[in-house]
Amino acid sequence: MNDNLHQKIEQLKDSQAIANMVNSTAINVRQMEQGSLLISGENHQVVIYQSQLEQHSPSPSQPEVKLGANPYKGLLAFQEKDCDRFFGRESQVQALWEQLRDLYEQDSQPRFLPVYGPSGSGKSSLVRAGLIPQLVRQPLPVWESARIGVLIPGTHPLEALATVLARIATDDPTPAAK
Known part of the structure; x- marks a missing residue:
C-alpha cells in the first residue's frame, strides 16, 4: 500500500495542494472509509478516493464509424445517381410505373404521362431518382424507345x-x- 501511495502522490504532484506539502516536515496519511486516503500537512489536505487508487485498464477503443453521405439534399432535386438514397416514396414510384405501363398497353397514341404538382413538392426527384431507376430495374417492353x-x-x-x-x-x- 505504501508503494502504491507514493506512486499516486507522484502522479498527483501537479495538484497545488500536493506540491505545497512536498517540502513539509510532517505529512499525515490516514485511510478513510471505503479505502480512500486523506493526506494532510502544513495546512493543506488532499483526498485520494478509492476509485483513483484502483488501476483501470484503458477500455478498448471503439472502431471509428464511417458515416455515409447525408441523404438530405435540401432544396436540390435528387438525380438518377441518387436513387440509392431516395426512399420513402416507393408506393408513388410504383404507381407511376403502373400508369406508364398501362399507357403502353393501350393502342391509343400519343402516350403522355405528366407529373405535376406544387413547386417544391418533389416531382423532379420522384421521376429522376424514383421512376427512371425503376424503369431500369423493371423495364417496360417499349422502354428503349421511350423519351423523357x-x-x-x-x-x-x-x-x-x-x-x-x-x-x-x-x-x-x-x-x-x-
Whole structure:
C-alpha cells in the first residue's frame, strides 16, 4: 500500500495542494472509509478516493464509424445517381410505373404521362431518382424507345412545354429556334 501511495502522490504532484506539502516536515496519511486516503500537512489536505487508487485498464477503443453521405439534399432535386438514397416514396414510384405501363398497353397514341404538382413538392426527384431507376430495374417492353422530357415552366410555361414537346417529337435539341 505504501508503494502504491507514493506512486499516486507522484502522479498527483501537479495538484497545488500536493506540491505545497512536498517540502513539509510532517505529512499525515490516514485511510478513510471505503479505502480512500486523506493526506494532510502544513495546512493543506488532499483526498485520494478509492476509485483513483484502483488501476483501470484503458477500455478498448471503439472502431471509428464511417458515416455515409447525408441523404438530405435540401432544396436540390435528387438525380438518377441518387436513387440509392431516395426512399420513402416507393408506393408513388410504383404507381407511376403502373400508369406508364398501362399507357403502353393501350393502342391509343400519343402516350403522355405528366407529373405535376406544387413547386417544391418533389416531382423532379420522384421521376429522376424514383421512376427512371425503376424503369431500369423493371423495364417496360417499349422502354428503349421511350423519351423523357423535363419541363421547367419558368415565366412562359406554354412556350417551355411547346419546346420540350418539339424536342421529343423531332429529336432536335433546338426546335423552337427554327
